[in-house]
Amino acid sequence: MEKQPRLLSSQLLLKSRVFEVTLNRSLLTWKEIQTKKKRVSGGAHNTFKVGSYCVPVSEIVAVRETEVDSRTKDEGRWQKMSQRSTEGYPYAFTVSYVERARQHRWRCSDVTFHCSDGSLCLQWIQTIREQLALLTSRPKHLLVYINPYGGKQQGKRIYEEKVAPLFSRASISTDVIVTEYANHARDHLLKGADLRKYDGVVCVGGDGMFSEIIHGLISRTQRDAGVDQNRPEQKLVSCGLRIGIIPAGSTDCICYATVGINDPVTSALHIIVGDSQPLDVCSVHHNNTFLRYSVSLLGYGFYGDVLTDSERKRWMGPARYDFSGFKTFLTHHYYEGTISFLPATNILGTPRDKTRCRAGCYICQHNGQLLSEDGQAYKTDEDTFHSEYGSDWRVIRGRFLAINAASMSCACPRSPKGLSPSAHLADGTTDLILVRKCSRINFLRHLLRHTNKGDQFDLSFVEVHRVRRFRFVPKYCEGDLELDLREGGRGLFGHICRDHPACGCAPVNSSWNCDGEILPHATIEVGVHCQLIRLFARGIEEQPMFDDPCVPSVI
Ligand SMILES: Nc1ncnc2c1ncn2[C@@H]1O[C@H](COP(=O)(O)OP(=O)(O)OP(=O)(O)O)[C@@H](O)[C@H]1O
Numbered sequence: 001m002e003k004q005p006r007l008l009s010s011q012l013l014l015k016s017r018v019f020e021v022t023l024n025r026s027l028l029t030w031k032e033i034q035t036k037k038k039r040v041s042g043g044a045h046n047t048f049k050v051g052s053y054c055v056p057v058s059e060i061v062a063v064r065e066t067e068v069d070s071r072t073k074d075e076g077r078w079q080k081m082s083q084r085s086t087e088g089y090p091y092a093f094t095v096s097y098v099e100r101a102r103q104h105r106w107r108c109s110d111v112t113f114h115c116s117d118g119s120l121c122l123q124w125i126q127t128i129r130e131q132l133a134l135l136t137s138r139p140k141h142l143l144v145y146i147n148p149y150g151g152k153q154q155g156k157r158i159y160e161e162k163v164a165p166l167f168s169r170a171s172i173s174t175d176v177i178v179t180e181y182a183n184h185a186r187d188h189l190l191k192g193a194d195l196r197k198y199d200g201v202v203c204v205g206g207d208g209m210f211s212e213i214i215h216g217l218i219s220r221t222q223r224d225a226g227v228d229q230n231r232p233e234q235k236l237v238s239c240g241l242r243i244g245i246i247p248a249g250s251t252d253c254i255c256y257a258t259v260g261i262n263d264p265v266t267s268a269l270h271i272i273v274g275d276s277q278p279l280d281v282c283s284v285h286h287n288n289t290f291l292r293y294s295v296s297l298l299g300y301g302f303y304g305d306v307l308t309d310s311e312r313k314r315w316m317g318p319a320r321y322d323f324s325g326f327k328t329f330l331t332h333h334y335y336e337g338t339i340s341f342l343p344a345t346n347i348l349g350t351p352r353d354k355t356r357c358r359a360g361c362y363i364c365q366h367n368g369q370l371l372s373e374d375g376q377a378y379k380t381d382e383d384t385f386h387s388e389y390g391s392d393w394r395v396i397r398g399r400f401l402a403i404n405a406a407s408m409s410c411a412c413p414r415s416p417k418g419l420s421p422s423a424h425l426a427d428g429t430t431d432l433i434l435v436r437k438c439s440r441i442n443f444l445r446h447l448l449r450h451t452n453k454g455d456q457f458d459l460s461f462v463e464v465h466r467v468r469r470f471r472f473v474p475k476y477c478e479g480d481l482e483l484d485l486r487e488g489g490r491g492l493f494g495h496i497c498r499d500h501p502a503c504g505c506a507p508v509n510s511s512w513n514c515d516g517e518i519l520p521h522a523t524i525e526v527g528v529h530c531q532l533i534r535l536f537a538r539g540i541e542e543q544p545m546f547d548d549p550c551v552p553s554v555i
């Protein structure tokens with residue numbers, strides 16, 4: 001590695017011990033200089049360097065001047081000790097920086113260096129601030145939306161107690177909007193907000209709140225660019241503003257799968273250091289009409305039914321998913337239909353390989369570049385999109401307990417490796433998982449493998465395909481019968497069977513769970529838009545963190 005020129009180097013005091021503190025363009029390091037009496041004649045002193053610590057400049061949150069306790073002049077015992085320990089070093093500055101803890105958790109730690117003279121202290125503060133000012137990817141002004149009713153209804157408290165103090169320490173200014181109704185944030189982004197003022201948008205809430213934010217931002221971007229969202233094959237314009245997620249919801253899947261943990265402080269620090277993680281977005285259409293965007297799970301059958309049931313039990317909080325999950329598992333409904341899909345070819349990675357999407361993912365970079373350089377990839381998809389029976393499309397007709405499209409792993413605290421553990425955040429594909437009708441015990445085996453180390457795809461009734469586009473038509477909508485039971489015939493067949501599970505006939509319709517929202521149609525067409533949005537995140541960092549030379553620890 002090329003050696004960086006030193007900007008500053010001084011002997012400073014830290015916790016009563018002398019350190020050689022050095023700043024270059026990329027690192028702040030401090031090495032202890034220990035003076036020990038040597039047991040040789042003459043009693044000469046020998047200098048040893050012991051602990052050595054470093055922090056990347058990119059992970060420094062802030063630096064500030066620190067008052068050296070003036071009360072040390074008092075007579076109290078503690079103050080006297082304090083005075084003695086910093087004697088000759090009456091000035092101090094404190095550096096706040098990112099420290100890695102267990103399981104992808106980040107913490108903001110402080111280290112205070114004491115200086116012998118005031119001008120040296122100010123020089124250190126000024127030089128560190130100059131280096132931080134060069135980090136242009138850091139946000140300065142953010143628009144924050146808080147859902148006070150998400151998850152355990154702690155969003156406001158989490159923001160005020162854990163996040164706002166960190167933003168203010170990092171000199172980030174904010175405009176905060178506490179939402180007053182569902183879709184408040186979406187509509188404000190779409191119609192009201194002056195987005196030129198901001199470097200990013202922060203969402204305090206769960207996946208549903210995040211969904212509101214991306215709908216506002218993506219739709220606003222398309223509208224400003226004159227792009228029609230209703231055309232399924234339309235190439236969309238990517239959003240300029242990054243989005244930060246402060247997790248305060250029930251599942252927090254998008255935060256967990258992009259950071260590795262759902263922890264508000266960790267997420268706030270990823271925003272402060274200006275991380276950037278591109279994310280694929282699926283557009284969902286019905287009959288050439290735009291329905292919704294999805295970044296995590298599009299699930300028909302099991303996950304659609306869990307969501308439908310759980311929406312009636314919002315009062316239960318996050319536990320509603322466990323209750324409805326168990327209930328839906330017992331009902332064991334299957335659904336008939338036709339799924340057609342365009343497999344993602346000529347790319348790196350498969351849904352059953354052992355690679356995992358991690359920070360700086362090579363597969364995402366490679367596949368993303370292929371798509372952006374070679375506009376052909378999109379053209380080819382468009383050409384084949386309308387020829388349903390074109391050679392590239394595959395068509396599968398069957399009875400399914402679940403049809404899941406995972407555009408990312410969908411890892412969350414309930415399922416730490418996710419619905420599709422090898423899915424990628426930004427590779428331009430989604431993993432289409434088809435779970436065919438099988439016995440309850442077999443379905444349970446599949447579900448339980450979402451929560452343990454087992455391979456959920458290594459079962460005869462499960463198949464998985466990495467795709468760019470797909471379509472689903474339930475059996476009751478096939479042929480000329482374009483009747484959508486949600487609108488027209490719901491009360492006829494579907495309703496009877498739902499209310500009479502003992503009658504033995506399967507209900508014909510389920511609903512799509514689109515990132516935790518119920519879609520109003522079962523017949524849908526879906527296309528993946530590679531890296532359409534960016535988050536203040538960097539992907540999940542490889543473990544173990546503790547061997548990283550830039551973690552402040554003894555080198
Ligand atoms: N002020 C509000 N009053 C009522 N609903 C709101 C308000 N603000 C946002 N919402 C809606 O609340 C829904 C749920 O919010 P959120 O995603 O934050 O929590 P959650 O559902 O508990 O978590 P998850 O989506 O992770 O399961 C969202 O769909 C959002 O549109």
Ligand SMILES: CCCCCCCCCCCCC/C=C/[C@@H](O)[C@H](CO)NC(=O)CCCCC
Nearest residue numbers: 207251253296297321325329410415450515516
């Ligand atoms: C016998 C029961 C076995 C249960 C097996 C547990 C398997 C857990 C897998 C969890 C996968 C979550 C995928 C994420 C989906 C989110 O976009 C969405 C919005 O937050 N959450 C749900 O729909 C909430 C979905 C919650 C499902 C339980």
Ligand SMILES: [Ca+2]
Nearest residue numbers: 280407424429
């Ligand atoms: Ca993807």
